[in-house]
Amino acid sequence: MSALAFDTYKAVTALKQAGFEEAQAEAVVNTMGEALGGNVATKADLTEVRAALEADMTAMKTALETDIAAVKADIEQLRSETKADLATMRADMETLRADMAEQFTTLYKQLWLMAVGIVGLTVTLVKLIP
Numbered sequence: 616m617s618a619l620a621f622d623t624y625k626a627v628t629a630l631k632q633a634g635f636e637e638a639q640a641e642a643v644v645n646t647m648g649e650a651l652g653g654n655v656a657t658k659a660d661l662t663e664v665r666a667a668l669e670a671d672m673t674a675m676k677t678a679l680e681t682d683i684a685a686v687k688a689d690i691e692q693l694r695s696e697t698k699a700d701l702a703t704m705r706a707d708m709e710t711l712r713a714d715m716a717e718q719f720t721t722l723y724k725q726l727w728l729m730a731v732g733i734v735g736l737t738v739t740l741v742k743l744i745p
Contacts, residue, residue: 621648 623644630640656664 621651623648 626644627637627640630643631637635643
């Protein structure tokens with residue numbers, strides 16, 4: 616920060632006119648000058664800090680927008696992959712249904728053939744019984 620413009624002569628004169636002795640006025644003015652010298656921000660200081668903050672905020676906004684765009688892209692990719700996975704799962708389920716139906720039909724035919732064989736065997740056995 617830059618130093619504060621402080622007219623020490625004017626301050627000493629004002630204090631002397633208010634009733635201070637010269638040594639007291641100088642001591643007060645010196646103390647105030649030292650205290651204010653390092654702790655007061657000027658308009659230029661504030662302008663500099665504001666510019667730095669605005670630059671930081673702009674950089675943070677840009678980074679945030681980039682991050683948001685990346686997250687949106689990731690979400691869209693995941694959505695697309697999920698749709699593809701669901702479509703694959705549906706197709707697999709349909710294939711399984713078809714396979715199960717085919718297996719059921721084959722099993723049903725085999726059971727009928729066994730039933731026919733049992734009936735035929737029974738008829739043959741009945742004919743053999745005297």
